[in-house]
Amino acid sequence: MGTQEDKYQWQIGSPPPSLDEHSQTKHKITTTYLKQYIDIYFQRVQIERLDLHLVDGFAGGGKYIDLHTGSMVDGSPFLALKTLEEAIVRVNIERKKTRTINCNFYFVEKSLESTNYLTHEIKNSTFNSALGSTIHCHNNEFHRSLPGIIKQIIRKNPRTQRAIFLLDQYAYKDVPLNSVASIFNELTDPEVILTFNYDSLQRYISNTQNMRTSMRNINLESHIAWDRIQEWKDTGHWHSLIQEQLAAAIKAASGAPHMTLFFISGKRGDSSPYWLVHLSKKYIARDVMMKIHWDHANDTMEFSHYLNEGFFQIGYRAYETPGQSSFEFSDHKILSxxxxxxxxxxxxxxxxxxxxxxxxxxxxxxxxxxxxxxxxxxxxxxxxxxxxxxxxxxxxxxxxxxxxxxxxxxxxxxxxxxxxxxxxxx
CATH class of the missing domain: 1.10.10 (Arc Repressor Mutant, subunit A)
Structure with missing residues (x-):
């Protein structure tokens, strides 16, 4: 998970941070998606090999303390490693000719202490022998490591680059949409799963220089109708309007043809809602993620949105018609x-x-x-x-x-x- 400096800290010799309800849900969805990604790829019996790259851009230290049990649990790096390890066994059940999954893992973490903690945990695990060969730990900010990682991916697989990027940054200001755009521009078959702290943004968004600078830094400023923000707030449909506008902004800034976006919030109301966003070049990838959302609709977390139940126009629907003052937007929808x-x-x-x-x-x-x-x-x-x-x-x-x-x-x-x-x- 992405590090918020005063919340997520790892240090060798000290207990890891607690895993909150948000992260449990994200980990569950991501693990389920990775499993289905591999199973769908190997649906045809004649396929014998998968070359895959998995990049965790905000890896953290790899371990957490479960809030409910007090036991140590895996973070996203180890969940990815174990999911691929289990997949190799699963896709070879009742197979005479062995299938192979060649996966390279890139774990990026800007905190030196957290990177050292992650490296220490990998060295003391069954994955120790892969460290430095197929497991690469980068102590750097994600956007600084990305160009080199993209070059490595293309060098290893010049024709088709299957890559999944997990970008679980904490604050919306850390969402690297410039980097996401370069991923979709330079790789043939990438997917990105990112979190977006919408709740914080929607509470404070306004047409001010500071806010516009923050949005410019993540490549969203040019996609927002700033002169209409107050008008949106005055309509009484604020959530619908800003969600459609920001959804359009994220999709446009990323350059991805397909997107799945939903709120996730705790049913007990003890955690802030956020967006889980999946971006891809192929519809089938979006479809798999959408089905996972529906499958988890009755979990302890709520999956919801403010968009229309049928077909919706991503983006503020009055945006194309200056002066339009009538609004017909949907109420809050919880998936059920x-x-x-x-x-x-x-x-x-x-x-x-x-x-x-x-x-x-x-x-x-x-x-x-x-x-x-x-x-x-x-x-x-x-x-x-x-x-x-x-x-x-x-x-x-x-x-x-x-x-x-x-x-x-x-x-x-x-x-x-x-x-x-x-x-x-x-």
Missing amino acids: DETKKRCIDKLSTEIPKIIYDTSGPIIFSDLLDQYGSLTPASSSEIKEALQTAIDQGEIEVRGCKGERRCKSTRINNKDTLTYKQSQLFI
């Missing part, structure tokens, strides 16, 4: 079975409109690629939402050989969706 149902119901009317507006058939994978990041739904909910339109003959779905799909659950990525009714939407 009820919000999933409402999401599917909303999409069942909105997806046919999108297909109609394309003025021709659309491939299902293109629908996901163009609109998938503009909804809290995963591809599963999008398919379910199509069933009503299929039953009513509003949408026709056909496979590559012309076969007709009557069940939306059987839709494949290359299937064609065609709008079949002539009436106009009102």
Whole structure:
């Protein structure tokens, strides 16, 4: 986890800091995602090798004290190492020909004491022999280490660079969006999972020079309509407006085509909410993360957002129309079975409109690629939402050989969706 100097400190010979509820949830999600990433990659039986790079940009010391049990638990570096170790065993079950996972780990930490603590823990673990070969510890700020790490990744894998970056910085001022943009510009297949301390920002954001300088430092200033901030506050829909604006800013500044973004907050109200943001070049990566959000919706942490239940326009919707004063924004949404149902119901009317507006058939994978990041739904909910339109003959779905799909659950990525009714939407 990223270090806040007065909160997270590691020193050899002293107990590590406590692991709060926030970090437990982030660790759980990240571990689940890494497992699914590997399992999906090896879905095809003929694949025998995965070259992967995992970069923990705010690694900390690698160990924590569990607040509830008082025992020592793993931080993100060891969770990553153990997840990959377990994956090698899992993907080779009942295999005659051995599969290999060649993963390089880069643990970056700006505090010398914390870096020394992490190195000490690795040396005293079963991963000791990999230190200096596939495990690299960097005592530096992430943005300073990144150029060298990118060069190493490209040198090791010149054609395709599969890399996952974990950027669990503490304060929003530490969000390295300039660095994130360079990741997506220079690598062929990167993904970034970062935390964003939205709660702190939304409480203090205002059109002041200090605030604009802070936002300029993380490459967000040019993406925010500063002259309308007070107007947003006066509408009574502040959370919706600023979330849409900042969501658009993060996505634009990162250069990532796909994004998943949700609040995570403790149900007991004893921890500050934050955003967990996943950025990727491929829709399938976004879809996997979205499904994980829904799977964890009933955990001890709340996953929520203020965006629309169906398709939403990332960014302040009045932004394009100067002087617009009417606002219709959504209330706070906590992910649950009820919000999933409402999401599917909303999409069942909105997806046919999108297909109609394309003025021709659309491939299902293109629908996901163009609109998938503009909804809290995963591809599963999008398919379910199509069933009503299929039953009513509003949408026709056909496979590559012309076969007709009557069940939306059987839709494949290359299937064609065609709008079949002539009436106009009102």
